[in-house]
Amino acid sequence: GAGVSQSPSNKVTEKGKDVELRCDPISGHTALYWYRQSLGQGLEFLIYFQGNSAPDKSGLPSDRFSAERTGGSVSTLTIQRTQQEDSAVYLCASSKDRVAGNTIYFGEGSWLTVV
Amino acid sequence: AQSVTQLDSQVPVFEEAPVELRCNYSSSVSVYLFWYVQYPNQGLQLLLKYLSGSTLVKGINGFEAEFNKSQTSFHLRKPSVHISDTAEYFCAVRSGGYNKLIFGAGTRLAVHP
Numbered sequence: 111g112a113g114v115s116q117s118p119s120n121k122v123t124e125k126g127k128d129v130e131l132r133c134d135p136i137s138g139h140t141a142l143y144w145y146r147q148s149l150g151q152g153l154e155f156l157i158y159f160q161g162n163s164a165p166d167k168s169g170l171p172s173d174r175f176s177a178e179r180t181g182g183s184v185s186t187l188t189i190q191r192t193q194q195e196d197s198a199v200y201l202c203a204s205s206k207d208r209v210a211g212n213t214i215y216f217g218e219g220s221w222l223t224v225v
Numbered sequence: 226a227q228s229v230t231q232l233d234s235q236v237p238v239f240e241e242a243p244v245e246l247r248c249n250y251s252s253s254v255s256v257y258l259f260w261y262v263q264y265p266n267q268g269l270q271l272l273l274k275y276l277s278g279s280t281l282v283k284g285i286n287g288f289e290a291e292f293n294k295s296q297t298s299f300h301l302r303k304p305s306v307h308i309s310d311t312a313e314y315f316c317a318v319r320s321g322g323y324n325k326l327i328f329g330a331g332t333r334l335a336v337h338p
Contacts, residue, residue, distance in 0.1 A: 114268075143325070143326070145328075152315075152328055152329065152330040152331055153315065153328040153331075155325040155326070155327070158324040158325060160324070166324045166325070169325070201268060201269070203269075208324065210257050210319045210320060211257045211274070211276040211319075213271050213274065214259075214271075214326055215271075216261075216268040216269040216270075217268050218266075218267055218268040219268055
């Protein structure tokens with residue numbers, strides 16, 4: 111497709127289980143971002159990948175969160191031992207490159223509910 | 226450090242009335258400014274962005290915003306809103322050399338008939 115694709119669109123998991131969220135960026139986009147949107151919390155930056163450079167992990171809230179990007183394309187966000195406070199919408203985004211003025215395109219998000 | 230403040234969490238307005246959604250930013254370097262819209266149960270869509278040049282920026286759906294460097298503001302305006310403009314609006318800032326786009330908390334625009 112032409113846009114950023116995320117899966118699953120909805121995920122309900124039990125507390126303590128691990129979850130994986132997948133993101134397919136727009137073809138040819140070298141920059142990829144993960145954000146978290148919690149009710150009443152706005153949009154929180156999690157991690158940024160740019161080409162083959164080391165990712166900017168400064169927004170990951172704890173060591174239970176990790177992300178990887180294979181082959182410079184698809185990315186997976188993993189949350190281990192999920193907690194109820196992890197319930198949120200996880201948004202993936204991509205842009206053509208790291209130029210600050212480039213538009214960042216967002217996917218529709220993965221809605222995570224931890225019960 | 227960069228930050229964005231959206232001064233109104235909710236803005237109710239009647240259909241066909243004008244609206245202004247306020248946004249202030251702080252940054253020690255030159256900035257790029259963005260407004261995104263999020264319709265219910267959807268991702269974020271870019272409305273408009275300011276990079277340089279003219280301080281009045283026109284975007285999609287009849288929205289425009291004005292960059293004011295002295296007041297560090299980037300307010301979003303529309304002269305006449307429609308019911309379909311009901312959504313959450315996010316102001317965001319990014320500086321050269323910074324990887325991340327920093328968002329404000331969002332303003333919920335509710336257009337009533």
